[in-house]
Amino acid sequence: MTLARASDPIARLLDDFRDGKKAALARAVSVVENHRPGFDRLLAALHPSLGRARRVGLTGPPGAGKSTMTTALARLLRDQGHTVGIVAVDPTSPFTGGALLGDRIRMESVALDPGVFIRSMATRGSLGGIASATREVCDVLDGFGIDFILIETVGVGQSELDVARASDTTLVVLVPESGDSIQTLKAGVMEIADVFVVNKADRPGADRLRNDIELMLGLRGGAAMRNVPAHHGVDLKALSAEEREATRQAMNPARAARAAASADHPERWVPPVLQSVAAKGEGIVEVLGALDRHFRYLEASGELRSRRRARLRERVVEVVEQKVRSRLWADTGTMAWLDERLAALESGTLTPFGVADELLERSAGLIARSTLHAPRST
Known part of the structure; x- marks a missing residue:
C-alpha cells in the first residue's frame, strides 16, 4: 500500500469493502447514511457494480x-x-x-x-x-x-x-x-x-x-x-x-x-x-x-430496466437539488443579498418569483462551480 493510499480513509475503506469484510460494509453504510466526507467518492466507486x-x-x-x-x-x-x-x-x-x-x-x-x-x-x-x-x-x-x-x-x-x-x-x-x-x-x-x-x-x-x-x-x-x-x-x-x-x-x-x-x-x-x-x-x-x-x-x-432507469434519473435529480441547495443557502453572500430584498418583498415592490429568477441568474457561477473549489461568498 502506498503512503498516499494509507492516508486516504476512503481508499482504505474501499479496499476492505472489496475484500468482503462485514466491518467495512457497516462503516461504508455509516459514511453514506450520514454524508460524511468522501461519501460521494465511495458511491461513485461502487456505481459500476450496481444492479x-x-x-x-x-x-x-x-x-x-x-x-x-x-x-x-x-x-x-x-x-x-x-x-x-x-x-x-x-x-x-x-x-x-x-x-x-x-x-x-x-x-x-x-x-x-x-x-x-x-x-x-x-x-x-x-x-x-x-x-x-x-x-x-x-x-x-x-x-x-x-x-x-x-x-x-x-x-x-x-x-x-x-x-x-x-x-x-x-x-x-x-x-x-x-x-x-x-x-x-x-x-x-x-x-x-x-x-x-x-x-x-x-x-x-x-x-x-x-x-x-x-x-x-x-x-x-x-x-x-x-x-x-x-x-x-x-x-x-x-x-x-x-x-x-x-x-x-x-x-x-x-x-x-x-x-x-x-x-x-x-x-x-x-x-x-x-x-x-x-x-x-x-x-x-x-x-x-x-x-x-x-x-x-x-x-x-x-x-425492470424501465424502473431502474427511472431510479437513476431520480437519483441525478436528487443529487442536483442537494448540491444546489447546499451551495446557495450555505453561501453568506447569497443570504445577505436575499436579506436586502426582504423589505421590497414586504412592500410588494418585488415578488418571490422575480427575486428567485434574479437569484438564479446571479448565482449561476456559484451553482456551476466545481466541487474541487472551496465555497466562496459573492
Missing part, C-alpha cells in the same frame, strides 16, 4: 406485521442460500433524532446470521415513509454483493409512496383492521402494490379484506361486465364453457382479478392478494413465490 441485487419494498399501516414479514422472508431466503440486506426505517426519536431501533429488536432471530445485514435508519423528517439516504444505503448493499435487499418502511398512511421508487417490487402488507372497503378504493399506497398480503389472516375479517382488495383490482382493471354478452334474445345455455366462465368472471370483478393474478402474462401484471400469518411462518412460501413471479415478469416485459 445485481433484487430490491423489495415492504410497506403498510402501523401494526400490520411488516417487521415480522421481513424477518420471515429473510429466514426463507437464507434457507435458499441467498444473502439478505435489511434496511429498516424507524420513526425518528423526538429527543435524540435517531431511530428507535424497534425493527432490529423484532428481527433478533436473524440478526446474528452472518448472511444477513440489518441497518436501522431514522426518517429524520423525511415524509415519504423511508429515510432520505435509504436508496444510497441500498446501493452500498448492492455493491457489496448482497442478493436481496428488503426495505421496510415506517408505518405509512395513504401518500407515503417513496418506497415504490426505491424498489423493484413493492409488497403492501395489510391486516383485517386496516379499514373498511372504502379504504381499498382510495388512491395512494393501494396503487403502488405489486403484491398484496393480508397478514394476521387468522383474525376475523381477513377473507373479507382479501375480497375487497380483489374487487378493487377488478374494478380498476375494467373487469366488470367486460365480457358479458347482451342477454336479450341470447340463450346463455348455448355459450361454450369458456364463454360461461368469462361471463362469470366479468360479473364478479374480484373473481376476475384473482384469476388474472394467477396467470403468467409477459406484458401484464395483476397484483395477487395473498394471506399469511407471518408470526407462525404461514403463507411465507407463497409470498416469496409471488415476488419471484413478479421479478420474472419485470425481466420478460422490460419493466
Whole structure:
C-alpha cells in the first residue's frame, strides 16, 4: 500500500469493502447514511457494480406485521442460500433524532446470521415513509454483493409512496383492521402494490379484506361486465364453457382479478392478494413465490430496466437539488443579498418569483462551480 493510499480513509475503506469484510460494509453504510466526507467518492466507486441485487419494498399501516414479514422472508431466503440486506426505517426519536431501533429488536432471530445485514435508519423528517439516504444505503448493499435487499418502511398512511421508487417490487402488507372497503378504493399506497398480503389472516375479517382488495383490482382493471354478452334474445345455455366462465368472471370483478393474478402474462401484471400469518411462518412460501413471479415478469416485459432507469434519473435529480441547495443557502453572500430584498418583498415592490429568477441568474457561477473549489461568498 502506498503512503498516499494509507492516508486516504476512503481508499482504505474501499479496499476492505472489496475484500468482503462485514466491518467495512457497516462503516461504508455509516459514511453514506450520514454524508460524511468522501461519501460521494465511495458511491461513485461502487456505481459500476450496481444492479445485481433484487430490491423489495415492504410497506403498510402501523401494526400490520411488516417487521415480522421481513424477518420471515429473510429466514426463507437464507434457507435458499441467498444473502439478505435489511434496511429498516424507524420513526425518528423526538429527543435524540435517531431511530428507535424497534425493527432490529423484532428481527433478533436473524440478526446474528452472518448472511444477513440489518441497518436501522431514522426518517429524520423525511415524509415519504423511508429515510432520505435509504436508496444510497441500498446501493452500498448492492455493491457489496448482497442478493436481496428488503426495505421496510415506517408505518405509512395513504401518500407515503417513496418506497415504490426505491424498489423493484413493492409488497403492501395489510391486516383485517386496516379499514373498511372504502379504504381499498382510495388512491395512494393501494396503487403502488405489486403484491398484496393480508397478514394476521387468522383474525376475523381477513377473507373479507382479501375480497375487497380483489374487487378493487377488478374494478380498476375494467373487469366488470367486460365480457358479458347482451342477454336479450341470447340463450346463455348455448355459450361454450369458456364463454360461461368469462361471463362469470366479468360479473364478479374480484373473481376476475384473482384469476388474472394467477396467470403468467409477459406484458401484464395483476397484483395477487395473498394471506399469511407471518408470526407462525404461514403463507411465507407463497409470498416469496409471488415476488419471484413478479421479478420474472419485470425481466420478460422490460419493466425492470424501465424502473431502474427511472431510479437513476431520480437519483441525478436528487443529487442536483442537494448540491444546489447546499451551495446557495450555505453561501453568506447569497443570504445577505436575499436579506436586502426582504423589505421590497414586504412592500410588494418585488415578488418571490422575480427575486428567485434574479437569484438564479446571479448565482449561476456559484451553482456551476466545481466541487474541487472551496465555497466562496459573492
